[in-house]
Amino acid sequence: MKSLVFGANGQVGQALLHSLAPLGAVVAATRDGELVGGGRCESVDLANGTGIGSLIERVRPDVVVNAAAYTAVDKAEQEPDLAFRINAEAPAAMARECQRLSIPLVHYSTDYVFDGRGHRPYTEADDTDPLGVYGESKRAGEVALEESGARYLVLRTAWVYGLHGHNFLKTMLRLGAERDELRIVADQVGSPTPAWLIADATARILDQGLKSSGVRHLTAQGQGSWFDFASAIMELAVASGRLARRPALVPIATSEYPTPAHRPAYSVLDTAGLRAEYGLELPEWRQALAATLA
Template sequence: MTDLLIFGRTGQVALEVARLAPAARFLGRDEADLTDPAGCAARILAARPAAVINAAAYTAVDRAESDAATARLVNAEAPGAMARACAELGIPFVHVSTDYVFDGSGEAPRAEDDPTGPLGVYGQTKLDGERAIAAASGQWAVMRTSWVFSAHGANFVKTMRRLGAERDRLTVVADQIGGPTPAADIAAALLVMARAMIADPAKGGIYHFAGAPDTSWAGFAREIFARSGLSPQVEDIPTSAYPTPARRPLNSRLDCTAISRDFGIARPDWREGLGRVIQELSA
């Protein structure tokens, strides 16, 4: 798809989109600074693409607590400006959001229309971004996802492989439950959504997309070690034993029925994706 404009170039998802759609145009920070929402909108209006995917975000969850102004610009105001520019052109806008828009209570998977309740600045700015996109009144889709990992950038898989090689014993949080999601599968899903929305102007809305089966961070760590040939002892600990500046949701389970129904996109098995990522990291 040569007429696709992607915000983001070096992030986990953007790098995977580039593998699948190398002909798309990618805008990194040097060309599109998300702290300049008007500039981002101007890029869209000048390019006049067939669709826009925003794969860029302020994802430093803990730093956002002390840098709320920047997080708000990047996660809320810039996506809103992008969505308004897309609405002006009459083209689809696809955006990546997060499970952090929920409060993490209970144990049931969250559906798209369940009540939100962010626990921190990051989640609140992402939720505000969703609302700004919807208010633009164009054709839009928001994909909420969770626990993203790949062979690129900083993520849990790379951290665990490093620590697992250095230590005989690790403590890992076991009471946060969610679906690890390979960035490659997110990228593929975003492209399917964008193409379907170009073909059908009625398609869009909020969707959940996460890997299966749901697990804990400790369970995720054990699988990483097993597939990496590492054998540190993993001790399960509660979130309360690992305090961070930003609170994390305990329940990050996402009901992914709608994206399957509307776009034919199934939940990926994160264990298969993990195998591919470890193979790439080991190469």
């Protein structure tokens, strides 16, 4: 199986290059045609949309996996056009070409399509209501795939972190080494999910073949706040010798850490549908964190 991976330099993209390799050839695509680890790859700028269809037609993959996204949640409030070009218009162009060539498309979305006012894990059938531009643009991408006629799978995930790029885990490890005290938001609840888990699950899904088109939820199991996540990071980092000592963690409210974009207060996703359809076993988020640090 030949896979074409857009966004190969991102957190999930880099993990996909490893996870998809056992299934066959993997063709990477980045904005500048260079890979973070060195080497050249396909080049395509999703911000202007040109070249997406021609790249897919030239490569003729067995599956397209779109791990590219505009993820600067706060900056999106000032750059809505760019966010929509990358998160909605680019996936729409991919879907059109995939539909024309009968190629399945896997695309990633986010918990930010929900307003966070719920009190139980969101299912795929729940109404969406994004709070900001980022969530709106990602929901528009979902709708574009739904309306394209292509064979597709949207995997909504949340609180993504990993070994590469900018993310909460790396920030906490850096700040934990620099400061004696950290103030961490404690009233936003979600499911921290490592990039490798998303990539490994994607590979297992593709190895079986897409069983249906639609939206499915993919996160680690369980839930916790950012404060819980930070606490677990510090505990494991000290135990493994990554940090010499644990800084004091102070729980704060979202109102004490204002940001340009509103975040959903509760964004736990129900993964039962995906687990049942593909027989996936997803680890509890603390187990996944321990595996990541190891």
